[in-house]
Amino acid sequence: MNLRQIVSKLIISVIIGSTIDCSISDTNDKDPEVWITVSSLADFNRKLNRTIERQIELNWRRVTIDGQHNQWIGLFNENPSNEKLVKSGKNYSIDSINIDLLNNGSYRTYIQFPYKKFSMKNLNNSCLKYWIALIKNKKIIAKNCLKIHPFWMEKNMAIIGNMSLLDLMIPGTHNSGSFDRYDLYEDTLTNKYTLCQDESIFNQLIYGIRFLDLRIAYDNNNEDKQRVWIVHGPVVMKHTLNSVIQQIKRFMEMAPKEVIIIDFHRFEKGFAKDELSQQKIRRHHRKVWTILDKHLLKYLVPKSMGLRTKLNELIAKNKRIIIGYTSDNYLIDRQYLFPQTKHLWPNTDIVNEMVDYFNKTICDVFPGELVSSMAQLTAEKFKLIIDLYDGLRTMAQNVNRLITDAFHWDSGMGWTDCANVVSSDYFLGNNLIDISIKTNLMRSKKQSTVK
Template sequence: MAVSWYALAVLATTALGASIAPTKDQFLEGSMCGRVWITIHSPAIQRTLAPNLLDAIELNWDFNGCSTIPKQIGLFSNRPLSWNNALETYPLNSVEGYIITNTSLGEGALPGGWLTGPGRKGPHCLWPWVAAGDVQILAYNCLKIQPTWMEDNGDKINRLRIGELAIAGTHNAGAWKFNTEVSTASRDSFVLCQDRSIWAQLVHGIRYFDFRVAYYEFYQNEDDRYWLNHNLIRVRPLVPLLKEIRTFLDNTREVVFLDAHHFPIGFYDTDGRPIRQVHEGLIELVQRELGPHMANAVNFATEPGSRGPTLKTLLDADKRLLFSYVDNTIVRENNFLWPNLPHLWANTNCPTELFQYLDQAITVSPQPTALSPLYSAMAQTTPTVLDILFLRGSLRANADDVNRNVTSRLVTRWRQYANIVSSDFFLGNDVIDVSIALNIERGSSRL
């Protein structure tokens, strides 16, 4: 089998067809033509004679442009070497598509020593693998973590400016599991947007975090007053999540983008004026926890409409945390803050309208007068008030309706222009691996 590295040449027009850099004794992804990959089904699957199936494994394929199409696809628990080792197999009857298996990912423990702290560099496979072929296996891949992907590919991407990067991000990143006095629930319909911790998101390869910070004065300890919310609903205290980011930055050479995107409670008076002491408290908190890694905007930012500093510039200065702030009034008073970055938000519960909006908005971003070199495509639909009141659908079902098309769009229509792509339940798409490949494609043109 001819196996290539993550490289420009293997990014076909409609199929990624790439290979992840291998460990010493194995390749993690390979294909003669086309590509297979694993995603995780975000909604629970209802079953009548058995408990609901959570986190079902999905097998995806795209063989557009290939002269032949494999006849079958299968799920494996280790590197696929023979069809005799397949856990499940399915016939392939289309050039591209997906199959939802009857197997759950389970806990999805992080490999490579990354479960609770820093581990080994490079990509590492979780247990599920996918393969497609005929008698022989012609394409294979695994569900992987990419904890050090920027460093792993530094020789190819470090000349890129931050506005030229393709970055996988999470919408409402802190809304992954309740941690309040009344709830520790990990699944609900309309509040939780993720199902992995901030640490796990970083380890998987997420580099942009959309935080919605609220302030509750009734807590006695000042640190305890800052929370991550989904709109008006408290989800998790902020400080422990900042400590997870600090541990990650202390032990890697990755660049992380933290965005204080919304302040739903406690930051503004009823007349809309900012409450300075609350904003200052948040800024001091972030400086205390992340200060040694913070890239002060005044030292690195460029003119409006520019694409910002290169990765190399940030790495050479060893300043790898960029903190964007939605309120430019506060930004002007604190020159280390990065200005509000545009969020391309369709504000629709219709997937068709979402993609129509993003297809147009991404191609004209960033605007020439934009203060930030970054912008985020908010690749999720938004439930209406009636959807929530009448329990129509759920955030998990909504994510399932769009995530596969997010992967496809990033390979095709958004490929040239996309910067940050923020999604719900990110394991339901392949944005991390595709973004890495696109960065190598873009970086290769600069060599």
């Protein structure tokens, strides 16, 4: 892929088939919406002699097209004002695009979003420098910013406090521990198809993710004493379970009114029945529990409280972490281990098939169970070997705008009425965190009306 051609390229959000219509339509009865995402694409541009990654994307929906050629969308490095627009016009923005024909769309700018280092000092302002605005006749019609949501549960507790985790729409990440920044020299076939995120666990939580999908292995041969590692399938990541759990602990200390789910979805090497004796498997599971006990015990929700406990009660008792665990039968002390989260996994590399799968399954009822819609494409083995997809970054790019539209409350798909957890790859490329927060406020209102 030639990224020189990609820079400043317009991307039209087109969904194959008739599942979501992104063509011009009558949306005059609803306000336009704009938001910022970060492209998952990354590559080294040899002509420019630099890496092109994390390009900021401008997104819009429900924009009324009147044929007057007087509307544009701009990217700004401050909260835009009408006064400056009148004075400077498009020169006020750092990038922009005319939108004369499309009421829904996306535009990838040349601006690259830097990795952020968060601390308690810089969490007060939720906007991260970059703003988007829809402009018509030098007047702002709609605007938004690229945000973090470290305290979204706390800020909305007066509204959602009487809801349980089963009632909420919860933003999550797929293979949460399989993260790393793009590196040209490590952009191997293996890394292209095992790395699913480029933000650390701590940063994922700061941005607003509340469901973490972890897969682990026990490595007897590694000289490092930290033998429990994060893995994606057979591939060992750079991160130990201990380091990931410490990131979670740091967040829990900084955000005392947030509730999260940690789902140990798979246990790979060092946990398999056909590989080791039962005694050794138990020993390895005890090692996992020792790490959890050391760093997170005071936050763990006991199974006796159940998943229907309201957020208010969980926070009041400082029981704010649900542990989903696939193999709890290997541990004697199971009081803090819930069943693993049920995954609705399309297991396809075809967009239409993913949409069809969720249309058929997302509203299935699983009483008392957390259910995660795994909203990402899955590579087929042979196509992966020949790198037909150009890696998981490209696969995420191909689907992230789609899932933003499909899980939106006015999409007409009905997914947002049923979704519990929604997990994605390269989550900054979609708007599921914002959508989840707003959906929860709407669900609470509906529950109040029913009562």
